[in-house]
Amino acid sequence: xxxxxxxxxxxxxxxxxxxxxxxxxxxxxxxxxxxxxxxxxxxxxxxxxxxxxxxxxxxxxxxxxxxxxxxxxxxxxxxxxxxxxxxxxxxxxxxxxxxxxxxxxxxxxxxxxxxxxxxxxxxxxxxxxxxxxxxxxxxxxxxxxxxxxxxxxxxxxxxxxxxxxxxxxxxxxxxxxxxxxxxxxxxxxxxxxxxxxxxxxxxxxxxxxxxxxxxxxxxxxxxxxxxxxxxxxxxxxxxxxxxxxxxxxxxxxxxxxxxxxxxxxxxxxxxxxxxxxxxxxxxxxxxxxxxxxxxxxxxxxxxxxxxxxxxxxxxx
Numbered sequence: 087x088x089x090x091x092x093x094x095x096x097x098x099x100x101x102x103x104x105x106x107x108x109x110x111x112x113x114x115x116x117x118x119x120x121x122x123x124x125x126x127x128x129x130x131x132x133x134x135x136x137x138x139x140x141x142x143x144x145x146x147x148x149x150x151x152x153x154x155x156x157x158x159x160x161x162x163x164x165x166x167x168x169x170x171x172x173x174x175x176x177x178x179x180x181x182x183x184x185x186x187x188x189x190x191x192x193x194x195x196x197x198x199x200x201x202x203x204x205x206x207x208x209x210x211x212x213x214x215x216x217x218x219x220x221x222x223x224x225x226x227x228x229x230x231x232x233x234x235x236x237x238x239x240x241x242x243x244x245x246x247x248x249x250x251x252x253x254x255x256x257x258x259x260x261x262x263x264x265x266x267x268x269x270x271x272x273x274x275x276x277x278x279x280x281x282x283x284x285x286x287x288x289x290x291x292x293x294x295x296x297x298x299x300x301x302x303x304x305x306x307x308x309x310x311x312x313x314x315x316x317x318x319x320x321x322x323x324x325x326x327x328x329x330x331x332x333x334x335x336x337x338x339x340x341x342x343x344x345x346x347x348x349x350x351x352x353x354x355x356x357x358x359x360x361x362x363x364x365x366x367x368x369x370x371x372x373x374x375x376x377x378x379x380x381x382x383x384x385x386x387x388x389x390x391x392x393x394x395x396x397x398x399x400x401x402x
Contacts, residue, residue, distance in 0.1 A: 098145055099147075102140070102143060103141050137165060168205045173206070212264075267336040273332060284323075312324075322337040
């Protein structure tokens with residue numbers, strides 16, 4: 087973003103992940119309040135649920151900026167317009183006069199010195215969320231030019247593509263870890279990516295959680311990765327090292343599906359009391375290979391000893 091600032095000067099900016107409200111997928115479905123149907127949907131739209139920011143970074147904005155925006159997101163016409171036009175750069179001139187200005191949004195913009203706005207929202211593939219970048223200039227500066235608009239759009243789409251490719255390298259795309267149930271965080275707890283389902287699960291388990299930084303209970307568990315963590319009654323997370331980061335996913339109760347057939351065989355025999363040497367003879371392996379399989383099993387199931395292994399296999 088500092089590179090972008092050198093190309094398209096701005097005074098403040100924020101970026102991150104946002105849910106699109108009622109429709110959830112950010113498609114071009116018009117949210118009208120006059121009873122017309124949404125194109126391609128066949129339904130009369132209800133009052134739209136508010137969008138929500140799940141995590142963000144910022145330059146030049148107050149620490150509570152995202153929380154304030156979440157409180158008024160339902161009436162932010164500029165944001166709704168951007169979410170309905172994915173991949174397009176939107177400036178304040180594009181919505182000026184077309185949408186009534188809500189007093190809450192006007193006061194919010196004045197409080198933070200936001201006057202000239204430019205934003206782009208795009209789908210964050212497979213995550214259930216949208217990726218956005220918004221930049222601002224105060225009233226005392228000129229609005230963003232057409233040339234700056236083109237440069238901004240190309241840069242943000244390139245940034246999104248680069249981030250998505252990096253996520254693909256860090257993410258193992260399998261039934262055990264679907265994108266919308268996956269998250270990446272710094273060891274200190276700062277979220278770098280989160281899918282919609284895991285965000286909703288964290289929110290349900292920790293109602294006061296506002297995003298960007300993981301809930302305290304999860305942060306405290308990060309040094310213990312690989313491990314499983316239970317939050318509340320329903321949120322079960324799997325924490326695993328991922329290079330210098332920590333990957334989080336919604337843990338599957340189907341432990342057997344998390345293991346390859348040979349790993350499951352080794353784990354079962356070991357849980358039954360057989361030694362590494364006995365298991366090796368039974369399965370035609372070397373004792374060293376058995377030990378390797380067991381280390382993999384312990385990591386996959388998030389267990390630390392034989393008692394926990396037995397319980398995990400019994401509950402599968």
